[in-house]
Amino acid sequence: MGYTAIVDYGVGNLKSVTNALRYVGVSTQITGESAVLERADAILLPGVGAFPDAAERLRESGLDRVLLEQAGRKPLLGICLGMQLLFERGEEVRNCEGLGLVSGCIRKIETAEKLPHIGWNQLAFPNDSPLFAGVEEGSCVYFVHSFCGVETRPEQVIATTDYGATVVAAVQNGNVYGCQFHPEKSGETGLQILKNFGGLNR
Template sequence: MSYTAIVDYGVGNLKSVTNAMRYLGLDTCITGDEAVLERADAIILPGVGAFPDAAERLRGPGLDRVLVRQAAKKPILGICLGMQLLFDVGEEVRECSGLGLVHGSVRRIKTDRKLPHIGWNSLSLQNHSPLFQGLEEGAWVYFVHSFCGVAEHETDVIARTEYGPSLVAAVSHGNVYGCQFHPEKSGEAGLQILRNFGGLNR
């Protein structure tokens, strides 16, 4: 059976991601079970809230180690806080280690504009990625965040957006992908991204 596992670790809007995937006809399974994650064709790591709380929820049952192992075998997509957890370290509340699947850190957005950054912003695509196949330059997607990833290697950045300064909107490194925005809340552009992700390992 082919399916995408959505990681359940007590942090994240699992229902909206699941509904979007099912709308696309992609089978999903919400799970925190290592064996189920092992059998999945792909994995989505959602997340809302504070970086250290989410990191601890992953580490507690050992899901951090599971995700690092699975990243060598299959596509993984981090969404919002899930993307931030892919980085080496986060600086929200206190410095805290992430999964280290994308090199860099997660820092508070340096802007004169109101935080959190909530709403629709356009994407500037770079470093061609299969995640964005069929997506138009300038596509609009939905963000909710006060912190953002700062990639150590610009080659890992596949999209940026502007909110005062230029911000990393999406990353890719090997099998690992991350969207700071919410594709499941981003209309047709977001559905295209999830459709592309669903086809990466099939």
């Protein structure tokens, strides 16, 4: 039986993501082992905290190389900081290289609104994506972040939200996906997104 591997690199709330995926019928396995990631049908990269710390953990563990190898072979979804790590670089704390699977940079949100951006916001869909099948434009999801993707190729942006500025909410480059928001904390809408991701490689 196939499974979605949830990357354990010491950063992120693995339990809530695991529970949400299992709720929508997706088998999961939490792992930091390359062999388990290689056998998986899909990979989910969670993350909370600062970009440089997380990027360093991926590099030290060698998981960055595994993710780059597997990204062309199966669906990969980054959530919150996990999405940010998909970008070419980040500017949080200091300049730092990301995985380079999505074009652009991670930078502090340029807004007059209070940071961090915490709470429910509506989604707009500038490009179609199977990740949002069955999700209506204007649906609300839950965000917790101060940094966001910028300089992203327009065709790679599949969702935006407004927070005193247009903020990239989700990206896609081939079978690589990223959600700045937390689908596992976003009620029925989030569950539908996770269900869609779980069905991408079936």
